[in-house]
Structure formats: structure tokens, C-alpha cells
Amino acid sequence: MPAFGMDPRILGYLGRALSLELSAVQNYSTQARLAETWGLADAARRFKTEAAEELGHVERVIGRMLALGAAPNASMLRPAGVGRNLRELLEFDHAFENDLVDLYSDAVAYSSRIGDADSRVFFEGLLAEEKAHARELQTWLAELEVGAAV
Template identity: 35%
Template structure:
């Protein structure tokens, strides 16, 4: 099936975003493991797996649309020196991802590609859940204090 105008371009931007997320979450998982926060290491590892699944699905869809997946690009991987720094960077990243997905959804609706639009709508729901998770973690840190929060992250 041939892609409608601009759809593959948007999908390749989504692939770049998802692959960047995989790298960022793997880095954050490693940092948390190094700092001794097993629970957070596990959470970041799970997030990386979800993002990899998103990237794989989008790449497959690009191929279905007879496009060329661009897996050569990677965005900036953000890091930090503390758990709150990681959460802030990841929250911003996921918010940017939501914006991109919404723009892609709007474009797909405009050009009449409802199959791609539906797949992107599923992804934006999952991405909004990630936004909520990071907001919840940052709120918990404010409410119970960083030391109390981190003490709960030591063991799975």
C-alpha cells in the first residue's frame, strides 16, 4: 500500500523519537542500577522495552506503506546526576513525544490515512501514561521527600 503524502516523514520522526527513548531509558536504567535503585532500574528497563516495541511497530508500518524506515538518526539523549533530574528529563521527552504524535495524528486525519492514525492514537495513549507516571513520581518526591522516596527504590 502506498503511503499518503507526508505520512512516512512523520513516521520516521516517530521512529527517531522512539529509538532515542530506548537509548535514554537504557542509560537511566543503568544509572539507577549503579546508584542501587533496583526498582527504578526495573521501571526504566520496562520503559525501554515498550519504546522498542513502538519503534518496531512503526518501522513495520513504514515498510507496509512502501516507505524507507530511517533508523540512522537519534535525538539528544538526556541524562542527569540525580533521580529527579532523570524524571524531569524524561517528562519533557515524553511531553515532546505526545506533541509529535498528536501532530502526526492530525496530519493522517487530514490526508485520510485512518489506519496509521489509529496506530498513532494507540501510541499516544501509552505515551500519555508515561507522562502521568513521571508526574506522579515527581509529586511523590515532593510529598514524602527525596530520601524517603529513594529508600523505597532500593529493592524490587
């Protein structure tokens, strides 16, 4: 049930954010185990770190929803991205992070348009972190490319 006086689209953005962030936790946790299976200890550690960071986002989104008087409800989790090698995992992850960037960019723009400064600031924080994740994944992919050329 939407919080009294709260814009339903803001609550919609928060609900989608919760679904995507929980999906990210599931995704990175799955990929960490897969990397361990492949003997890629460094990659497994990196994926575990990403899962922990995404869990932090989940907690922030839940906290925001509760503060607004809304019951947190993730509507649907995406399947984890699995592949045949590390490159395929990272390509999936990069696309996934870009989906989060798109969601938060839209939420920031909408919050600004309706004059909801608190929501804008909240979504801007998550947007900056997801952009950083996307850049880190792009760098990791580039490092793999360099390593493959050697």
C-alpha cells in the same frame, strides 16, 4: 524512497517517530544503568520496563513503515538524559515524553485532515501510550516530592 502513493508527510511522521522511539530506548536503558550505579534498584527496574515498552513502539513503527513499502530509517538519535539525581532524570523524561505526545498529536491531526484513517488509528494508539507514560512520570515525580517532604 517514499512508498508509491503514500503521503510524504505521513512517512515523515513515521521517520521522526522512529528516531524519537529509538532515542527513548537509548535514554531509558542508559538511565537504568545509571540508577543501578546509584543503588536505586526499583528505579532501574522501572527504567528497564520503559525501555522495553519503547522498543515495542520501535517495532510497531518499523512494521508500519515496511507495510507502507518504506525502508525504515532513523535520521538522528537524541542524546540520553543524564543528571545528578533521579528527579533530574525524571524531569528530562517527562519533557521527552511530551515531545512524543506532540509528534503523535500532530500526526493524528494530519492523518484526520487528509482522510487517512489507517494512519490516524496507528498514531492514536501510540499517542495514548505516550500520554500514559507522561502521566506515569508525573506521578513518579509527585511521589518523589512527597518522599522529600517527609
